[in-house]
Amino acid sequence: MIQLYGLRLSNYYSLIKALMIDKGLDFEEVKAPPTQKDDNLARTPMGKMPSIGVDGKYLSESLAIAQYLDAIAPQPALLPSDPWQAAKVMELVYHIKLDVELVARRCLPEALFGQSVSEETKTSTQAELKRGLAAVNRIIVCEPYAAGNTLSLADYYLYFCYGLADVISQKMFNESIIAQNPDIAALMQKLAAHPSIAQVDAEQAEK
Ligand SMILES: N[C@@H](CCC(=O)N[C@@H](CS)C(=O)NCC(=O)O)C(=O)O
Incomplete structure (x- = not known):
């Protein structure tokens, strides 16, 4: 256990x-x-x-x-067996995690916890978030999953990192990072219905 x-x-x-x-x-x-x-x-x-x-x-x-x-527990695999494709999944994971979520997170204290962050932090966060989102947009596939044909680790990072970053962006900048990219928006909806993710969300809501 x-x-x-x-x-x-x-x-x-x-x-x-x-x-x-x-x-x-x-x-x-x-x-x-x-x-x-x-x-x-x-x-x-x-x-x-x-x-x-x-x-x-x-x-x-x-x-x-x-x-x-x-x-x-190798099945279902989080990465494709092909070494190149596996590395491409990890590339996407890193950009989602480091260049979108971690950047947006700088404004988390104000967005979700009633504290305030400096104007300088807000300005730099908004600019760097834009750059990170553009980077992800350049490499994400979304047909049908984040990195290609199969559900991979990148889909889990997309769902849980974009979910938080979107809440922060909406609160701080009045912009939905998910709505900006219709392919990502559609994939987020599909992932929300994935049974394990739906269960996690439901149990989070009940606390
Ligand atoms: N790099 C870590 C990040 C984990 C992380 O940021 N956790 C947050 C909650 S989602 C946390 O514990 N924040 C409290 C803190 O920063 O002290 C990971 O990928 O697990």
Whole structure:
């Protein structure tokens, strides 16, 4: 049994939960808010969520966790077997994660937690978000899935990263990053109906 630590409100926690459901893994959810307390730092060295526990050992960082899950439960595969296509999936994942989600996240305190961020941060976030979105638009396929023919790790990152970044962008800049690209909007809808993702969203709503 794997322990999944974190909170359901976290997009990366949700992503890992969807992967574990799709892979048919036996897991339990353990509520663990992001803190700098010793017990949490032992699981996740930055104190962030999610992390997993396996036989008393711990692993953090969603990409590392996804890699581990794919190794212990290879089906359904998160990456194509062709090395080039697999690397292209990872390229897309990195741009979604680092150049869209992580950029939008700078405004998270104001967008979702009632704090304020500086005008400088807002201006630089909006400009860099535009650049990140353009980068993703240049390489995303969306026919029928984010990176091509099959559902891959890129679809999970698209769904959970764009979901959060879209909320932030709408609140901060009055712009939907999803509506800007009809192909991505259609894929997001399709992914929302994917059973594991629909289950994660429903359980998040009930808290
Ligand atoms: N790079 C990490 C990011 C995880 C992350 O940003 N988690 C957020 C919640 S979605 C968090 O714990 N934030 C609290 C903090 O930054 O201290 C991953 O991919 O797992």
